[in-house]
Amino acid sequence: MIQEVNSELKDSSVVTKLEAPVLNVSGLDVFINKTNILKDINLQVPRNQITCIIGPSGSGKSTLIRSINRINDDVLGYEKQGDIHFQNASIFKKNIDVASLRKNIGMVFQKPCVFPKSIAENVLFGIQHSKKLSKIEKAEIVEKQLKAAALWDEVSQRLDQRGSSLSIGQQQRLCISRTLAMEPQVILLDEPTSSLDPVSSRAIEKMMLDLKEQYTIVFVTHNIQQAKRIADRVVFMCEGEIIEQGTTNEIFTKSKHPKTRSYLVDEYCDC
């Protein structure tokens, strides 16, 4: 009996269930110019898992993940009610260091945002402002993070060339390595593969599956099959609300809500 319990505890999925979530969104309402964009969002994001957020255009997916690292703070007319906890502390508490929050909760956008600098300088762009690094340390970080983003083999001989000389798929992986260089705990990705061809998209999907060993990932996608391939948990949003959420198996094989079923079958939601 004791042996059975011990072996169960070694199973990482059981351990994860016992752990507190890395992110806990509770009763979050977001208003932009008094329009209620997000409605009573309650969401727990477990450590070392991929949580995919799916839903039709305009359902609030980007607004939700942009609230998690407080990028929305800069939007004119933005107001919120409710709370978001990152590792048990409110991200809205007074005197919080927002730069440090964004270092811990990194973000990758839909279109690759490559700076007019070399490939190596792009990887180091965020980190070199916060740390003094020797030449050797810089070279080590560049190699490590380009390897983690599955780009090293393609660029190791051209690190001094401009980031913009890379293909769009490579540029997106470069942006991911720049985010990883900041050593975040959570990575938020807002449709990172929507402008990529299927081969580049699959490379990023594979990378996500490798990265979740070390990071907690929140991944917004329009691509239902992509969510099925990579997600541990799926959150379905429509018109600013979470309609349903659960494990990938629960959502894809036994979803309870007709709106979820309709969206999964023909990507249509009559919200």
Ligand SMILES: Nc1ncnc2c1ncn2[C@@H]1O[C@H](COP(=O)(O)OP(=O)(O)OP(=O)(O)O)[C@@H](O)[C@H]1O
């Ligand atoms: N800065 C803004 N000002 C006014 N309305 C906004 C702003 N940002 C978002 N919205 C509105 O909030 C709603 C949710 O937008 P959001 O971008 O979060 O949706 P989404 O699910 O990410 O859509 P998509 O799949 O097209 O990216 C939309 O109706 C959008 O028009």
Ligand SMILES: [Mg+2]
């Ligand atoms: Mg969006």
